[in-house]
Amino acid sequence: MGFLREKRIYRIFFWLLLASQIFAIVFFFSWSRKFPANISLFHFWNIVPFVFRLSYLIYILFCIVIPIFALFSFRVSKRILPEVARNKAVPYLKAVSLLLFGVFLLVFFLFLGGGIGVIKDPVSGSDNDPGSFYLFLIGIQTFVAIAVLVLGHALISYEIFTGRILPKISLRREWRNAILGFSALTISYFILTIFGFSKIELFLTGSYVFCISRTILLKKSKDLRLVKSSVLSSIVASEETSENSLTNSNSLKEKFRKPFDILCSEILETSSALFINESRIPFIEDVVLYYPGRIETNENSDPNTFKNMNLIFEKENIAYLEDENEFALCLKVKSDHSGDGLLFLGKKVNGGLYAEEEIETARAAVSWMLSSLFTESNSLTLSSLQRRHMEEQRISDYKTRHILHDEILPEIHSSILILSQLQNETALTEQIALLTNLHKRVSSFLRELPDTSLEITRLGLIDALIRRTSSEFEASRFEWSYDPTLKERFPISKPEALEILFYACRESFRNAVKYSGEIGANKISVSFSENHETKKGILVRIKNRIETDRNPTLESAGQGLRIHSALLKIFGGYLTLEFLNTNEALVEIFLPE
Known part of the structure; x- marks a missing residue:
């Protein structure tokens, strides 16, 4: 890692120590086959050669001293996040190495203390004086336990081994729970030992089962988290579109x-x-x-x-x-x-x-x-296409009106005037009558052809809606509620937006009349108000009662409103249909300025 990657000497030591470990394992198993399987540990300890103990200690010494030299000579090769993290972990790893060096010293006196005459052999004299032997074991276990805790803290806090991003938040939590769990397990075993129950195999088996189960659970939790992350990546929220x-x-x-x-x-x-x-x-x-x-x-x-x-x-x-x-x-x-x-x-x-x-x-x-x-982007594209279609439709309507009014009607009128001067022939009289009838029909069609945008501009949206509903339905069915000054300061002025709002209200009125039952039985309340909560605009509320007995296909209501809701979204508005209870419905239409 970092500076140490350039030092080939560490790789050489690594392979030498690995080869020594393999040779020692093979030699030990082949040498120990001449002893019976039921030989006691203390008897086996007495017949282990001094040279074998010394070589094992030299092997341990190299395994500990080499990391100490490597850690004290560690330098960061690049000032990037993984290398900086490793540099922060170096003090913890130094502490672990020094603790393991303390373990080496205790093992040295335990293995060779009696052989070199420094102290009395604690293993051989454990039958008569087990205190010194257990003191060595407790010291070794204490150093190893502290080293494991320090190394665990380094693993969950800094990236030291992998090229990925660590730590994981869940790993910190699991490490804390593991410390607390095994501390409780140790205290429980100590208490049970006081009462004469010293079957540590049960505790070891339980701890192994717990570790394996937690590992499997963490694997499943990670897979589930990845699935949730992919689902979260697919969540999008559509907002209103703007002009440009x-x-x-x-x-x-x-x-x-x-x-x-x-x-x-x-x-x-x-x-x-x-x-x-x-x-x-x-x-x-x-x-x-x-x-x-x-x-x-x-x-x-x-x-x-x-x-x-x-x-x-x-x-x-x-x-x-x-x-x-x-x-x-x-x-x-x-x-x-x-x-x-x-x-x-x-x-x-x-x-x-x-x-x-x-x-x-x-x-x-x-x-x-x-x-x-x-x-x-999709919303803007659809909005642009819809606006273009509306403009083309409006131009087509104006063009139809223009052709009928400015070209066809004048020509028919001129033909009638020319033919009316020839009154002697019967055939011409019949043609004049046909042309006169055609002129009346076209004129009547032009008068009846509604020009919604001009009507809204001339009367205002509220009066235009009142006039249209009065022509289609009984005026007494509607209760209108609005501020009289709202007509003068109506918040929406764009003709295309007013036209969209007009048709959305008209469709809502038709649905309300359709599902509210007989004439005069249920009133339809309509209210107009300026909305100042989140953004300025006009809010229309249409409330009516529902005759469910007369409308068994009530679930089909609102299908036409979805089209107008989509058109309102183009201008940043919305249309919602809410059933307050089984007999009452509320439609809200909002359009911003």
Whole structure:
């Protein structure tokens, strides 16, 4: 790792020690076959050669001293997040190595203390004086236990062995629970030993079963979390569209701003972050988000600088950046529809490392933003097509009216005047009558042909709706509620938006009349009000009672309203149908300014 990768001497020692271990195992099993299987441990200890004990201690000494030299000569090769994490873990590993060196010293006096005459052999004299022997064992176990705790803390806090992002938040929790669980197990065994029950095999079996079950459970939990993460990546939320791409790009930034700030401050706890979307979809400009907002004014925060960086992404699409940069790593999320998203993350506020769960959450959030961009593009495209269709339909209606009124009717009228001068012939008189009748029919058609936009402009939306409902239904069925001054300061002025709102209200009136029963039995209340809660606009509420006995196919209600709801969404509005109870329905129509 890092500086040590360039030192070939450590690899040589590694292979030499591995070969020595294999040779020792083979030699020990072949040499011990000449002894019976029921030989006691103390008798076997007395016949083990001194040279074998010495060679084993030399092997242990090399295994401990080499890591100590390696750790004290460790240098960071690159100022990137994984190497910095390893550098932070070095003090813990030094402590582990020194504790193991203490274990070596105790084992040295236990194995060779009597042979070299320094102390009395604790193993041979354990029958008469077991205190010294148990004292050595307790010392060894204490050093090993402390070393395991320190090493475990390093493993769950810093990345020291793998090339992936550690620690995992769940791993920290499991490590804490393991310490508490085995501490309770040790205390229980100690208490039971006092009462004469010393079957440690039961505790060992229980601990092995617990560890295996927890390992399987963690594997299943990780698979389930990956599935949930993929589901989270597919969640998108569609919002209203705006007039042009520039305004829409600003609204998208505002839409993503709050979730992005929450992600960076509360979940990732990062000091700085930058999101860049290399958009490949029409109508949508590149979205750039900064955290915190003040780095947006920084001269070094130009997004083009980060786009042109030569980043090398690893298998998980994570690139580690040099320490002199403002950001520590870059997360890349690919999308076939919206383009690639780059999330640059700075160092954590507390100086720690990013956990796997945090990176998965960040990746899911970036996927959500890319999917939202694609959905926004589709909404803009459909909105543009719908607006064009409405304009073409309006032009076609005006053109039909223009041709009938300005071309066909004058020609028919001129023909009638010319033919009326020839009154002597009977055939001409019949043609005049036919043309006169045709002229009357076309004129009547033009008078009856409604021009909704002109009618709304002339009367206003509220009066136009009252007039239309009075012509189609009994006027007494409707109760109108609105502020009289609302007619003068109606919040919506665009003709196409007023026309969409007019037809949506008319369709709602027809549904209310259809399902409210006989005339005069149930009133239909209609209210108009200005909405000031979230955004300014007009809110229309239509409330009516439902005669379910007379309408067995009530579930078909609202099918036509879905079309008008889709049209209202183009202008940022909505239409909702809510059943307050089994006999009452409420339709809400909202359209912003």
